[in-house]
Amino acid sequence: MISEAAAVRRRRFGSAMTYSFLLALAIIYIFPFVIAVVTSFKTEPDATANPLSLTPNPATTSAFHQLSADQDFFTWVKNSVIVTLSVTFLRVFLDSLAGYALARLRFRGRGAAFATIVAVMAVPGVVLLIPKFLIIRQFGMYDTYYGMIVPLLVDAAGVFIMKNFFESIPVSVEESARIDGANIFRIYWSIVLPMARPALVTLFILSFQGSWNELAQFIISAQSAGLNTLTKGVAQLASGQLGSGNRYPLKLAASTLMTIPVALLFFVFQRRIMNASEGAVKE
């Protein structure tokens, strides 16, 4: 009896310890973002003098006013939206096409094609900055939307995800459609894709997040201010090329605004993202 009570007490103590650990850690992980949001409502002297305070004194929305009055900021938002949506939709489509071919269609060279795609996946992105710039310029796509978008359209990892997904679903439905005489693209479009929704959503999230947050590719593919995306524009704002003073409320307001779309996507699809580990692909 005594030992049982002790065990219960020990377990309670254990979970109390775990909770306090978790809580302390959660505060460390969340607090910086709280500071970012709060600071964007501060005046510059207040932000500098009281960097830790959670009550703006005085509270002001001037940073947001300044951003909304700024034509540049709208250009950045517009460009980010154009690039992200184009990249995301086309990438999901092209990756799923290729993934389907690699998983289901039998043809000579399939193994080699897959091996090549995996090898390509292994090339580190930063190493490709100069090479990509060279080719974009060579093709006359420098400083255009095409140069910003086309190199991002395909990613080997996405092909990989789709291939694995298609391999995990039963082939019988497709077979019967085939016997009924449907052509391959039709089978893919109206039978396979609807079944692949979970994987498509995953890929959509990854592509959206990846291209919305992309910076390096836009640095090397365009130079005119009219083609700045949010990441590039805000990065220039940060390095002080566009003004003087530390302007932290303004920079943090811009960072907060640019985080909203990915944060929303994250919270909406949270369960899928967090449970990916539990085999969401196969649901």
Add this chain to the structure above:
Amino acid sequence: MATRVWRRFREPGIRGHEAGAGWLFLLPVIVILGLFLVLPIAMAAWVSFSDWNGNGSPLGAHAHWVGLANYRDLLTTPGLDQNNFGEALRNNFYYVLLVVPVQTAVALFLAVLVNKRLKFVGFFRTAFYFPSVTSSVAITILFLFLFSPSGAINKLLSYLGASGPSWIYDPRGLFHVILGQFGVNQSGGHLANGVFLGVSYWDWLAGPSIAMCVFIIMAVFTTSGTFMLLFLAGLQGIDESVNEAAALDGASEWNKFRHITVPMIRPTIFTVVTLGLIGTWQVFDQIYVGTKGSPLNTTLTPAYLSFDTSFNNNNWGAGAAIAFILFAIIVFLTLLTRLATRNPDRVPRRRRFALTGPIGDEQVSRIGVGS
């Protein structure tokens, strides 16, 4: 007759059109990968052996073959190029040395905590993962603010009675600072005179600069959540009965962790370390947004140096050469970790336990997409 020919052409069997369709489906991916990945690498390889200065096309009359000159300037010829490259390698080396073990340990620790059956565990997972979804630009700006000389971190330190450094403006090496506490300062001798890649032995031992430490903390903060998810997947593959059996035998939490958990998620640990090594050798965004290599080149990284040398100084040959050396480093380290994973003495015994697929492809690719 005509219809029969037509039908034969149209339906040569249930799998007849697959070859054509297969290549057609793959075509866009292959064309884009070929044009924007394979071809550019070949072109950059040429540039790294040339003296192209950014005028005209590197394939035209403006570029001349210079052999290994660009590589020599970086590796063997003393000068500014070599000095910058040596410093960039040193900075990134210490960055990797600190970030990879710390982020792996933190991620594993978080995963073990949020793997317990507790209330609100979903909230905690979300909190730890959230930094991973934000852009490097936004996070860098936030950290510049938190770590500014009169910023939140130094304010916190002042409450604790300590006075913080000026962080991103402080070029002192961490190890130098610690050695300085023990009265060890640069002496004239051997360490000051010996030079490797344009950097003196003493400076090789500097450790990460205080400025670089900000980026190190930031890297751990932003990536530990991603790797936590990988570990969580690995942990959920462990059969709970093993832990229960150990608990019945009176094993402590630590012993269970040390002798059951760690061996069983060894494949995940190797994955996380490999991905960590690949990612940490590619630091670019943070440096571009935050410091551009300052103070005194102590946050310069090969990736940023390669960009800066090419785009700002128009020394494209050297910039491309840096990129290829960086590529070689990353490939070498990846192969090295793979060799370590395939250690024949260890793996087969445990293979029984190690689930073959504890890591979803999704997560591996998430990292690929995110970086």
